Amino acid sequence: MDSQVGPYLNSKALCSPLGAARLCQLALGCAVISMVTHSAGYSGSQGVFCMAAWCFCFAVSVVVFFVDATRLYSCLPVSWDNLTVTCAAFATLLYVTASVVYPLFFVRSECPYEGCDVRNFRIAVTICSILATLAYGAEVALCRARPGQAVVGYMATVSGLLKVIQGFVACIIFGALANGSEYSRYAATIYCAVVYAFCFALTAVVVMMTVCGQTRAVRCMPFDRFVVVCTLLEVLLYLSASVVWPVFCFDSKYGSPWRRSPCTWGACPWDSKVVVAVFSFINFGLYVADLVYSQRLRFISSHVPTNLRM
Known part of the structure; x- marks a missing residue:
């Protein structure tokens, strides 16, 4: 019964x-x-x-x-x-x-x-x-979790919502990379693609751990500290990619600083490179904001639902 x-x-x-x-x-x-x-x-x-x-x-x-x-x-x-x-x-x-x-x-x-x-x-x-x-x-x-509220549902915090936006922006970057961006032309641009994929995977792991309620799976450190460590690593990686990608795509020695005229809209490698560069800077800013906010976050692990539904 x-x-x-x-x-x-x-x-x-x-x-x-x-x-x-x-x-x-x-x-x-x-x-x-x-x-x-x-x-x-x-x-x-x-x-x-x-x-x-x-x-x-x-x-x-x-x-x-x-x-x-x-x-x-x-x-x-x-x-x-x-x-x-x-x-x-x-x-x-x-x-x-x-x-x-x-x-x-x-x-x-x-x-x-x-x-x-x-x-x-x-x-x-x-x-x-x-x-x-x-x-x-x-x-x-x-x-969304309010300021001063005890945080149980991580995805309801600003940091958790930023994780969703970061993953969405990364999907836009992947689409631009696949649309004739010529990222495999240089080892440096391949490194940038690997950075985007690694950071996306790391963000997805944090989101999946939270959604599946496995916030105690990290035994060596608290979950909130684990999030800060991951976010700091992502900030450093995105910083390097945001510098390397424009150099090897828009410098005259490696690429082209200007869009060539006989280039079809929607199927131009230069356009895809611009999209990757712009959204790389956007995601870098999102990770920095995430890192700043995560410093004040204290996550409370609990098996009790955050909203008691009667």
């Missing part, structure tokens, strides 16, 4: 600001996918990315809402609070990207050959995508 007192369904999954944010995510995500498949349409790699991002976020939101409403999270071998805020942060980044890419490639002021209805649907898709971004951002804000 189940000894838990109270209803089987979690009323807070509906009657709470967090529940309202998730319902908005479901409604807006359903609206976006329906309008795109009905009339707005999508094509090319940009359209496929946007559609994949919307479908992935919608599927994750459905699973999160269902599991939270039925209290099935108690059967999962994960830290539910860390998992949900990680998913919400990642979905926010995906929706932000899709909300920029879709109108940039598919929305025009004049009516396309399909008619003005298609243009209007695409505008509506963009608006709903932006609103869904705000809904996911609201979930992150509601779950």
Whole structure:
């Protein structure tokens, strides 16, 4: 017999600001996918990315809402609070990207050959995508740990959220590296690619340890100190890559400081090199901010969920 007192369904999954944010995510995500498949349409790699991002976020939101409403999270071998805020942060980044890419490639002021209805649907898709971004951002804000609060759910802290952004930026770097960046031309640029991959893997390990509730797996040091050590290593590695990559890509001795004119947009090695350089500096700044914040972080390991759901 189940000894838990109270209803089987979690009323807070509906009657709470967090529940309202998730319902908005479901409604807006359903609206976006329906309008795109009905009339707005999508094509090319940009359209496929946007559609994949919307479908992935919608599927994750459905699973999160269902599991939270039925209290099935108690059967999962994960830290539910860390998992949900990680998913919400990642979905926010995906929706932000899709909300920029879709109108940039598919929305025009004049009516396309399909008619003005298609243009209007695409505008509506963009608006709903932006609103869904705000809904996911609201979930992150509601779950974020407040200053002075005892930290149990690491992913709800600024440091944990920065880990998600760092991983997302690293994925952009990998995409640019694979898009004809010619990174295998020099040993130095290969070193930079290895740095990006190693730092991404190290960040993923920290996130997975937290989501799986294995924060006591590091026996030689506390988890918060382990995070600081990893972040400091990543800062140093990204600092070296942020210096080496521009030198070997844009110095006239090794590469080209200017974009050559007969170079197709979207398939130009110089463009990919610029993207890698820019986002390398962005991720370096994110790791520095993460390191600064981690100095004040004191993580409390506990087997008790961070939010007591009645």
